[in-house]
Amino acid sequence: MTEGGMKLKMLINKIKSIDSLTIELPVEKGLYALTGQNGSGKSTVATCASSVFFNMTMKDYFGETPTDSKIEFEYNGSKKVYLKEFGKWVSKKEGYIELKGFYEGSLIFGNRFRNTSYNNLRKLDKISSSYLKPAAEFIRENLGIILHNNKNFYEKLYRVNPSSIRHIGTFYGDIFYYEIKGKLVSQFHMSTGENLLISILNSLNIRNSDRETLNVPCILILDEIELALHPSSLKRLVTFLKDISNRFNYAVYFSTHSLELISSIKPDNIYFLDRHSDHSVELINPCYPAYATRMLYDHTGYDYIILVEDDLAREIIKRLLKQNSLWGNKLIYILPCGGYSNVIDLAQEVISSNLVGKTSSISIILDADIKTQAANYIAKNGISNNIPLNYLPIESLEKYLKSKLFDEVDHKLFRHLNDFVFHQVSLNQIIDDYRGQNEHLNDSNGKKLYERIDKELRARNKSRTEIIEMVVDYLTQNDKKSIDKIVTFLKKQFE
Structure with missing residues (x-):
């Protein structure tokens, strides 16, 4: 497998709506x-990223570009x-970037028939059955499962190799047919979802067969596939891709604004492109789904919504609600939003736009180390919404671990983590x-230490969740005074 933490660094300069952007994309499975919002540049980023393994015709994909347009990659040395020389795109290399992948450009660039005449397409409907070969079972079964939750829905699925029908016209890649009630339906007449998914499954089947070694990372880039798939099919596709990713070491990137997709991906793996009023683009990562969607319509109907910064805060609150029997007959949703400013902004938007209705009660619980910053941010932005606000007894997970494992070592917590998590490479x-x-000289937020911890966790197929659970257990057992303050605050909200 690839070494944990390896990333593809990409610089985009003056491509479509992106003036300048640098992004580092993990290649781990x-x-x-x-x-991002419409027009933020997410499809441009996806298309640019695919050019690391896909030699595209730049003008077809990006249109007219300035003379100083550029896409630059760095990976593993x-x-x-x-870049453009004398008005034409050229590529230059230093070494060889060993990455595989494929790109499915959804409705615009995913259509293999775009350069084919209508007359030739009509000929596909009358093709001789002698050219038909059974499609791979991998494609047939998964097409049925994802679209209809039935692996035998497409009982008879066929493919045609384009080289065997050159007398009809020029086509790119295999062409598929399925038989229904004795009648053949060509890919040209399939639904958009069927057409798109067959292309993805065919590309995956090809990639699966050439994965002789899983050491070479493979990036799959899917651009706005939700435009062609029903939400139920989309959820089954996500389940399928999670399994395929684990089995074949794929890094699967979705360019999307689908809540169904985003909510199934952990914050560390969400890259949010935020376009500002001056048209500059800011990259936010990690990013919580609540902030990425900037909507709470999925959470209407809850009695109480508690906005917090991250997953550690969520687990602390969940544990305290359970331990103190505060769930009761109430519907409570604890929503991580990212940094404190994200939480405050989202709370303000909830109130001003009435996103969750008048029956839901909103409160905020922030990390302990940002009281002053939060107060200054609220004052500076003139925020006045009367939403109850309180603070956890600790800061972020990264800062907490640095303070307890390095700055002033808490030997009890150190031994607890070392004994139960770090078995091969010790803490x-x-x-x-x-x-x-x-x-440690330039790591006030603890992120560099946490990167080392996280790398070891991933290498041992462990997760951030295991660390969080131990920290929450430790806090509830060893900091009762601070914990009691939060419990009192929570009880007051539910009166």
């Missing part, structure tokens, strides 16, 4: 989302750059390497 070794590389 898993699901990732490129998201090698470089690849697309002592991680801390020694962190100190030896002098990373």
